[in-house]
Amino acid sequence: MSHLKAPRHTPGALRKAFLAMSGDPRNFPGASGSHTCFQDAVRTLNTLQTNANYLEMVKRKRGDPQTQLEAMKLYLVRSGLQVEDLDQLNIIHITGTKGKGSTCAFTERILRSYGLKTGFFSSPHLVQVRERIRINGQPISSELFTKHFWRLYHRLEETKDDSSCVSMPGYFRFLTLMAFHVFLQEKVDLAVLEVGIGGAYDCTNIIRKPVVCGITSLGIDHTGLLGDTMEKIAWQKGGIFKSGVPAFTVLQPDEPLAVLRDRAQQISCPLYLCPPLQALEEGGPPLTLGLEGEHQRSNAALALQVARCWLQQKGYQDAGELKASRPSLPGQLPLAPVFQPTPRMQQGLRHTEWPGRTQLLRRGPLTWYLDGAHTTSSMQACVRWFRQALHRCERPDSGSEVRVLLFNSTGDRDSAALLKLLQPCQFDYAIFCPNLAEMASTDNADQQNFTVTLDQVLLRCLAHQQHWSRLHEEQVSPDPWSTPGQEQDGPASLLLAPHPPHTHSASSLVFSCISHALQWITQGRDPLFQPPSPPRGLLAHPVADSGAMVLQEAAAIHVLVTGSLHLVGGVLKLLEPSLSQ
Numbered sequence: 049m050s051h052l053k054a055p056r057h058t059p060g061a062l063r064k065a066f067l068a069m070s071g072d073p074r075n076f077p078g079a080s081g082s083h084t085c086f087q088d089a090v091r092t093l094n095t096l097q098t099n100a101n102y103l104e105m106v107k108r109k110r111g112d113p114q115t116q117l118e119a120m121k122l123y124l125v126r127s128g129l130q131v132e133d134l135d136q137l138n139i140i141h142i143t144g145t146k147g148k149g150s151t152c153a154f155t156e157r158i159l160r161s162y163g164l165k166t167g168f169f170s171s172p173h174l175v176q177v178r179e180r181i182r183i184n185g186q187p188i189s190s191e192l193f194t195k196h197f198w199r200l201y202h203r204l205e206e207t208k209d210d211s212s213c214v215s216m217p218g219y220f221r222f223l224t225l226m227a228f229h230v231f232l233q234e235k236v237d238l239a240v241l242e243v244g245i246g247g248a249y250d251c252t253n254i255i256r257k258p259v260v261c262g263i264t265s266l267g268i269d270h271t272g273l274l275g276d277t278m279e280k281i282a283w284q285k286g287g288i289f290k291s292g293v294p295a296f297t298v299l300q301p302d303e304p305l306a307v308l309r310d311r312a313q314q315i316s317c318p319l320y321l322c323p324p325l326q327a328l329e330e331g332g333p334p335l336t337l338g339l340e341g342e343h344q345r346s347n348a349a350l351a352l353q354v355a356r357c358w359l360q361q362k363g364y365q366d367a368g369e370l371k372a373s374r375p376s377l378p379g380q381l382p383l384a385p386v387f388q389p390t391p392r393m394q395q396g397l398r399h400t401e402w403p404g405r406t407q408l409l410r411r412g413p414l415t416w417y418l419d420g421a422h423t424t425s426s427m428q429a430c431v432r433w434f435r436q437a438l439h440r441c442e443r444p445d446s447g448s449e450v451r452v453l454l455f456n457s458t459g460d461r462d463s464a465a466l467l468k469l470l471q472p473c474q475f476d477y478a479i480f481c482p483n484l485a486e487m488a489s490t491d492n493a494d495q496q497n498f499t500v501t502l503d504q505v506l507l508r509c510l511a512h513q514q515h516w517s518r519l520h521e522e523q524v525s526p527d528p529w530s531t532p533g534q535e536q537d538g539p540a541s542l543l544l545a546p547h548p549p550h551t552h553s554a555s556s557l558v559f560s561c562i563s564h565a566l567q568w569i570t571q572g573r574d575p576l577f578q579p580p581s582p583p584r585g586l587l588a589h590p591v592a593d594s595g596a597m598v599l600q601e602a603a604a605i606h607v608l609v610t611g612s613l614h615l616v617g618g619v620l621k622l623l624e625p626s627l628s629q
């Protein structure tokens with residue numbers, strides 16, 4: 049993941065207006081700083097990002113995706129590896145629309161509990177790019193990143209063909225190549241690979257023989273690349289299947305599940321449907337998950353099957369005792385085995401960490417709810433988690449509670465649909481800002497993104513604010529989260545904790561960067577987020593001024609940060625400074 053860096057000279061009155069409102073960026077801490085070798089490596093890596101104008105041209109004139117995959121194989125050869133070398137990594141390959149990162153995290157942690165040395169490649173990153181390449185659950189060190197980056201970069205420079213117009217792979221391809229080299233040199237016992245986008249033509253799919261594959265819940269996302277129906281997206285995701293390599297998936301709608309089944313049959317890939325986690329808990333204690341949210345149970349069920357299959361394929365005996373099997377129905381996928389998770393599997397699930405996904409931070413009167421949901425299905429899961437967490441939290445003895453939404457959405461995603469799902473949460477304030485940590489981020493190359501311009505992202509934030517205002521005016525009466533016929537205190541109830549009726553309309557504000565948004569939300573009350581002073585003009589707005597008084601006096605402030613993992617990463621960078629070290 050990379051954040052936006054404000055270009056020094058962006059035309060248009062829009063940017064000038066925001067800078068005037070938010071203060072001079074030169075006054076911000078971090079506008080200058082020392083340039084380490086690691087930061088130099090990341091800056092060079094960032095030159096492999098595609099600029100905004102060229103990216104638009106490529107979208108309009110997209111070439112044969114199979115050719116792009118063949119090009120990745122050529123880059124691998126130029127880097128000094130053959131595709132066959134990747135077989136040594138004992139790869140677990142995971143794709144899906146939602147939950148693939150969490151499933152990878154569960155899987156990696158389970159297998160690490162068996163004493164195995166693990167590699168884990170994921171995307172995007174939240175704060176530092178080295179998070180994408182992990183050894184034993186930890187991001188590789190700055191020194192190791194720097195060493196492998198320059199080694200690979202120089203190797204590709206030395207082997208470039210003068211007749212080729214492109215000597216270097218793009219940003220994500222480069223990091224994928226680098227992960228392969230790191231994992232091989234570090235001699236990991238296994239590598240968990242999270243697909244970037246899709247599956248069939250993703251650059252991770254140059255691997256020819258993973259040990260096992262997994263597909264998480266499917267939904268609509270990246271329609272410009274993958275197609276605009278669940279069936280088209282399922283076809284892309286099923287592209288990671290390999291002949292003779294076991295694959296697992298969770299319950300899907302009938303049509304995409306049929307596509308996955310046909311795709312697997314065509315190449316003789318044994319595909320299994322995971323039983324729900326409840327089936328694995330029967331006769332034993334309930335499983336405790338390190339990640340919050342009901343939707344994580346599906347991810348955990350898939351991770352257990354994938355991890356158990358890997359252990360069996362590699363000859364491990366302690367892989368869980370089989371329970372009574374459940375017969376598959378005719379014409380349906382065979383069910384994966386129902387087994388008793390071993391103590392080491394239980395330990396792995398319990399200790400799994402995956403920042404930015406259903407993450408809570410309690411800081412003084414503020415509670416931060418961080419979830420990078422960015423599709424309609426993942427936003428539904430996010431809202432369920434948020435509302436259930438609110439229902440469980442203790443109410444203050446006196447004083448008011450304030451609910452704040454901090455939101456951004458990027459790419460071709462339907463932000464209006466996402467905001468509509470958030471409407472029933474009864475936010476007092478909705479805040480919109482770009483995925484830009486600070487107006488001046490020259491000291492941190494990890495936060496740079498050249499694929500969009502500042503004008504584009506600010507206009508998008510204003511569009512989000514307009515969507516939100518229209519939704520509030522419409523006052524959508526039926527609550528899509530209420531379940532008819534359920535008692536309010538029933539276990540499945542998603543009703544909010546009592547919230548005093550609003551005496552005013554839900555207010556909204558747009559800020560030019562995440563830091564300015566956090567300064568307004570926290571009002572100096574977060575013990576760890578203490579910027580020197582608010583920028584001039586930050587409160588020069590009636591809503592900002594009156595809202596500041598409300599926030600200063602509130603007994604509890606609940607802040608949901610969602611819509612984009614990049615936004616969540618920028619917030620974490622500012623709230624948890626240790627993540628940048």
